[in-house]
Amino acid sequence: MPFFKVPGTVNGIAPMRKFSKGGSVNPDRAPVWHQEPGLGWHDHLRSRSNLDAPDVANKRSGTKELPQEAAPDIPELVSNSLSDERFAEHIMGLIKEATSLTEARLASLTRWDADAKMLTNYWFGSSDDQIKAYLIPIMGSILRVLRGLNPKSFLPYDAASTTSVGCSGQVDQSADAAVCPVDTNGHRILLAAQFFKRDAFNRVYGTREFLPRDSQLSILLHEITHFKDVAGSNDAYYGIRNAKSISDKTAEAKVNADSLAAHVLGITIK
């Protein structure tokens, strides 16, 4: 029984969605992408000079993260392709979890309870009214994006996808995922093959808490914060531990994608 019916199936058989490096979506459903050959890649962390199209904001592996113990709960997710139906079930599960966690964080911020003050202080070095007033609309924007996502919001991270969502066409091979921050109509999220090698949640065993490591869930939230209509965040400090290292610098932390993601997840580093 399909959890989520993905349009575009042929004769009742879900087409395979390739997420391998350089893979492409089913050609029957993929429009013909226009790629501007003159546009060179400029890493979004480096300066740009000649681009009209903005670069995608990537989520790379944190350089100071603990080693990942790749333990996907669905082995087929690490293969080169998976059925649209299986993909839809998995991604909607992630979205559901992200939504409920963001709702809980927003409620806590609105109450401005002890937990909210502890977490804003922990990640943004402040528990004053300004940080509260800054974060509440961002939580609302994350929820707005999450509620608009569906399996078709996710594309393979390749040159065709990055141009199709309005950014330059080059791909950072080290990235797990990417978005085009100005894609505020579509909110498309581009996923690289290595995204599926991440643990989905990285929870502390036997608890509802999260380890201070990247997970598919943290990457999803991280990417959403990049959109210009959410937080327009940057990647100045990749990785949850790097984000913690700037928690006393409020101005930087409040626009750092991993600081915002860790805050939503309520992570603290033990």
Ligand SMILES: [Zn+2]
């Ligand atoms: Zn990023």
